[in-house]
């Protein structure tokens with residue numbers, strides 16, 4: 001519901017101090033009633049979304065929940081106060097849109113319910129569209145919980161200069177509890193998925209993927225028990241979009257790909273709808289969910305937020321409207337797209353050997369034949385409507401910097417294995433993964449052509465679990481002239497890095513043993529082959545901070561955490577910084 005500042009019964013509050021005594025502030029009570037913390041999101045110049053969840057324990061609810069907002073941490077004067085309801089329909093989550101606030105102002109908020117007052121949260125509204133202020137924000141993605149720890153959130157919270165907000169680019173939760181491709185379970189960092197689908201029935205029936213609404217809600221509840229994550233939410237407003245794992249690995253529309261077509265075409269709108277509802281319930285995003293509609297019409301998450309004179313954010317959804325991967329996992333090696341001429345390469349020419357496998361279908365595909373097939377298929381990543389919204393929004397924006405919150409990487413990610421002493425069958429120039437924009441290169445070129453010439457467009461990206469800084473050209477194979485835009489890619493908060501995943505794939509398959517010596521050379525091969533990269537660290541974890549200094553420059557600092565598999569952390573942070581000077585579309589060390 002929406003409440004307005006100024007409607008608070010401030011006078012009543014001043015004359016009824018006994019109310020404070022009705023609500024316990026004992027930390028044990030707060031942990032019992034608000035175990036998933038509190039959050040704020042989608043800051044606007046006049047408002048913000050506030051969130052919490054009231055744990056019902058043995059009670060059935062519904063519960064009254066008082067929301068209080070103040071400019072001071074002691075709540076001496078309230079600018080908004082209202083009573084809302086928490087009930088089972090949305091899993092006892094509470095989302096309140098507060099309006100009538102002042103721009104670029106810090107507020108404190110808390111909730112009161114079931115006799116307990118929540119801890120205090122802090123948030124900050126956006127600057128007004130003409131407000132000439134410096135902006136500092138973080139961007140992050142990919143926080144796999146399994147066997148891994150969120151030291152990166154602690155590093156961000158402990159920064160001397162706080163950020164204004166956090167842009168989260170997806171993979172907030174992972175839908176599996178031990179996918180052997182990238183998850184190694186540890187005793188205190190495990191996830192329970194009670195109703196899930198068995199991911200590997202013949203190998204390990206305990207490995208499941210979330211299936212029901214209860215499963216997806218359970219993921220958010222288990223992830224939010226992490227103290228560092230809860231602290232980050234309590235300190236900063238988040239602006240969230242999703243990527244694949246909020247539903248299913250490398251998903252497209254309402255299709256998962258986890259089961260390599262073993263269950264048919266993996267279309268499951270009921271499962272997609274459940275994942276969407278859980279995201280809506282647990283993220284403080286200013287979007288609406290239509291429980292009666294079918295995906296993707298049940299919720300639209302692509303949106304823009306103006307943040308002062310110098311920043312406008314454009315947040316895309318690269319899962320709900322995209323085409324299937326160019327090479328379907330279940331296709332035969334001698335297959336071609338439906339209706340394709342016999343002159344088009346086969347999937348086998350791209351490298352496909354294994355049936356029902358992502359390897360050589362969407363991961364590690366040979367570039368020249370893949371490009372021919374992609375040009376024939378012309379898949380879409382955004383869908384026509386979103387693409388038109390994005391390109392017109394960025395080209396017409398009056399903000400100094402146009403920031404594209406972009407889930408999957410734009411920079412062409414090639415690995416040339418031809419120079420190495422390996423079997424001929426493996427020699428070739430590969431795309432690391434065709435799930436990112438490399439697999440949708442016709443549409444990428446169309447978008448970059450539309451954006452080329454627009455001043456100060458910056459893509460901020462997650463998904464790939466690596467730190468990269470890149471200059472993006474309209475044609476990544478012919479780097480001439482000024483880049484169309486720059487792209488900064490943050491590694492996961494915790495998820496297995498790109499090189500580590502590659503190591504695991506090579507180590508687990510005897511057919512790839514001859515490639516083992518190349519894995520440690522990952523970044524060297526990548527940057528030798530892919531000229532758009534100005535920096536690469538494919539073994540990183542952490543978070544990134546952006547400092548926007550008006551029409552002067554935009555700086556990006558990667559905060560790198562060396563070890564996320566140990567519960568303890570010595571507090572050390574590796575810092576690597578770059579900047580883009582206004583008007584240049586260039587990445588330079590800072």
Ligand SMILES: [Fe+2]
Pocket residue numbers: 141142143171245463464465492495
């Ligand atoms: Fe991820």
